Amino acid sequence: MSYISHYSCSKKAFISICCLLSLSFMTRVYSATPIINIDIRNHLFIPSEITIPENTKVKLIIHNYDEEDEEFESYELNREKVIIGKRKGTIFIGPLPAGEYPFFGEFFPKTAQGKVIVE
């Protein structure tokens, strides 16, 4: 009986260590997600070209410094998000094969144009 309880105790300890390890692994992976900041000013993306590595998930943080809202849109990236004026928004992109992925601001497409270069 005592053997069983001892066994389950060590089993519990083993599981919790595993959990902790996997948790730390997860947070490590999470923090390893590259972050790229893009500004929107006067309906322009700054920078309008960003380069990211192939097969990698990237966190885009888009800061809209205009009064007006903008919609980040890309058919190639399969992404669509309204970025409210004077606010910021987060968009995760990738992992992607190498290539060029244009994006634009759907509310002001004449000026708001950019692309993600994956290499």
Next chain:
Amino acid sequence: MLLSSVIIILREVLEAALLFSILIALAKHSAVGNHWILWSLALGLVGAIIYGMNLSNISEWFDGVGQEVANAFIQLFIYAVLVIYMGVQVYFKDQAMTSKYWFLVLMIVITSLAMTREGAEILLYFFSATRRENHYVSVLIGMIIGASIGISVGFLFYYLLVNLRSLWALRIGLALLILVSAGMVSQASLLLIQADWLPAQMPLWDTSTFLSEKTAMGQLMYALIGYEATPTAIQASLYLFGLLFPVGIIALVNSKSIAYNKIAETK
């Protein structure tokens, strides 16, 4: 300004118009009147204003991905209600509906929620595009043209369905609804991937050279069947689930309904 407002409004209106037209056509066959359309439009407009006004705060939720999460859950909720609606529609296909009230509530929930999401974006666009310079006229004209094209496509589907025999209208209407609802699951999964709530993966395939989402046909297929040129494995499998689940429900309800009718006949 004119052309971009045509495109943006068309894209938003198209999805809601398709859903509306299929439901109105099917409602015609189940003889529940047309009052519910006004309720849908009114509630959808109020919903769009409330959602649009609060999108700024909603976007800040969950570390900046609140918009994706909220939109995904709206889509999934519409999907769930659509599946229930389709089940009810099939169950009562040969018999008088016991409670038309709840059937109407289902239709109003589906259409007004679809309007809420699309309408909020239209409102934000309108106020953004006309804020600084006096673009009112060109933006408004563009919006009217875009909305007209979208609504026309809706009318096209409506007349296609009401001119069919009752059984075929139900079959084709349901088939279209299943495709639209599977597209909603696919959109919801895409939004959750964008928010990093679902794992990101490499695209499974790329059919953009065959049919690009940028083209008019690509846009129509996106609204109608949830077409994506570069889906990931998770998105594609959720789409497949979204397609097969209502098919299963309809088959189940249909067999129950047939059994019920046989019992009623023998009595």
